[in-house]
Amino acid sequence: MFNASLKQLSLQLAEKKISSTELTTEFLNRIKALNPEYNAFITVNEEISLAQAQAADKILASGQAGQLTGIPIAQKDIFCTKGWLTTCGSKMLSNFVSPYDAGVIERFNQAGAVNIGKTNMDEFAMGSSNETSFYGLVKNPWDVTAVPGGSSGGAACAVAARLAPAATGTDTGGSIRQPAALCGISGIKPTYGLVSRYGMIAFASSLDQGGPMAKSAEDLALLLNVMVGFDPRDSTSLQRDTEDYARDLQKPLTGLRIGLPKEYFAKGMSKDVESAIEKALDEYRKLGAETVEGSRPNAPLAIPVYYVLAPAEASSNLSRFDGVRYGHRAKSYSDLADMYRKSRAEGFGAEVKRRILIGTYVLSHGYYDAYYIKAQKLRRLIAQDFAEAYKQCDIIMGPTTPTVAFNLGEKKAVIQSRCIYRTFIPARLI
Numbered sequence: 055m056f057n058a059s060l061k062q063l064s065l066q067l068a069e070k071k072i073s074s075t076e077l078t079t080e081f082l083n084r085i086k087a088l089n090p091e092y093n094a095f096i097t098v099n100e101e102i103s104l105a106q107a108q109a110a111d112k113i114l115a116s117g118q119a120g121q122l123t124g125i126p127i128a129q130k131d132i133f134c135t136k137g138w139l140t141t142c143g144s145k146m147l148s149n150f151v152s153p154y155d156a157g158v159i160e161r162f163n164q165a166g167a168v169n170i171g172k173t174n175m176d177e178f179a180m181g182s183s184n185e186t187s188f189y190g191l192v193k194n195p196w197d198v199t200a201v202p203g204g205s206s207g208g209a210a211c212a213v214a215a216r217l218a219p220a221a222t223g224t225d226t227g228g229s230i231r232q233p234a235a236l237c238g239i240s241g242i243k244p245t246y247g248l249v250s251r252y253g254m255i256a257f258a259s260s261l262d263q264g265g266p267m268a269k270s271a272e273d274l275a276l277l278l279n280v281m282v283g284f285d286p287r288d289s290t291s292l293q294r295d296t297e298d299y300a301r302d303l304q305k306p307l308t309g310l311r312i313g314l315p316k317e318y319f320a321k322g323m324s325k326d327v328e329s330a331i332e333k334a335l336d337e338y339r340k341l342g343a344e345t346v347e348g349s350r351p352n353a354p355l356a357i358p359v360y361y362v363l364a365p366a367e368a369s370s371n372l373s374r375f376d377g378v379r380y381g382h383r384a385k386s387y388s389d390l391a392d393m394y395r396k397s398r399a400e401g402f403g404a405e406v407k408r409r410i411l412i413g414t415y416v417l418s419h420g421y422y423d424a425y426y427i428k429a430q431k432l433r434r435l436i437a438q439d440f441a442e443a444y445k446q447c448d449i450i451m452g453p454t455t456p457t458v459a460f461n462l463g464e465k466k467a468v469i470q471s472r473c474i475y476r477t478f479i480p481a482r483l484i
Contacts, residue, residue, distance in 0.1 A: 156253025369413025
């Protein structure tokens with residue numbers, strides 16, 4: 055059961071070999087037994103989950119079920135969920151119970167899926183190891199001394215440890231793809247605008263995108279069929295025809311052109327990662343695909359551009375967390391300005407503070423043109439690289455990360471030792 059695909063679980067539910075209530079109970083029991091070790095979930099609410107499962111069983115009995123009806127799905131704790139604690143992995147929102155559902159949550163509810171719990175994450179999605187969460191670090195289930203990746207580390211761990219059949223994540227600069235790779239599961243960042251950002255707590259609005267995490271490409275396709283859709287409440291939502299993302303899963307690969315940019319295979323990639331990619335490429339070639347050597351000359355600029363644009367947008371987005379309307383508020387303060395200072399100082403963790411400071415700096419008078427505007431121009435050049443590459447190939451392949459999962463605490467000490475000036479050195483490359 056725990057290793058079954060979404061399609062297999064859907065079939066078992068349809069054939070009444072198991073009920074949604076039974077399936078949900080099994081996963082809740084597994085979470086109860088294993089989550090204390092992995093810390094993949096921040097919030098589990100058995101009462102709500104089982105109520106949803108019972109409602110799903112009624113839909114299944116009526117014969118009106120969809121492919122995800124009755125299936126438990128873990129939700130990253132960045133999606134506002136009515137009646138659930140929604141923390142974004144931060145002390146700032148440790149007492150926030152959402153009064154409404156995010157667009158993604160609404161779509162899963164409409165599909166009859168069961169919310170099995172809210173998964174742990176790097177605070178406000180800022181991190182790549184799931185060590186910045188106010189609720190403690192998450193462990194990689196394949197090696198508990200290693201990180202699961204981030205910021206969707208809790209979601210990746212939950213799927214890899216079979217605490218949930220599938221999960222949602224969000225990706226700003228790799229936060230679905232990297233933890234999926236480090237935990238040995240599948241994940242995809244959909245095209246920006248396909249998945250509604252309504253009710254998804256913002257980090258960097260022009261980069262954030264919700265997406266699925268599961269055990270296989272087929273599972274991802276079934277999840278995308280539910281998650282994707284126009285939402286008028288999201289001004290960046292794409293309005294396009296509905297499509298079935300599972301339609302081409304059995305399509306032959308003959309003639310598929312796989313682009314291999316030389317910049318993706320530069321120094322720093324470990325031998326085991328390189329070997330895994332070569333083995334995958336050999337399989338694709340056997341299935342009829344061809345590889346095309348190429349170049350993305352502006353690829354090295356992606357990291358400095360990201361570290362200008364993402365903190366700039368974070369500085370703007372996180373200004374709303376001031377202790378006035380909701381979230382953490384300092385217990386004692388002298389006036390309104392002091393309340394802002396103390397509430398934000400207490401509510402945000404070190405990594406979030408660093409990124410707010412950097413973002414505020416690049417948006418400040420005298421630096422806006424030198425950093426922010428220039429980074430936007432370089433972003434356009436990077437996009438043009440992709441457009442040119444896709445004239446020569448159908449897909450681009452490369453390592454998601456240059457190494458396998460690193461040890462807990464291995465990178466955190468390096469990050470904490472940086473000063474703001476050193477953090478800014480990459481940005482000066484532009």
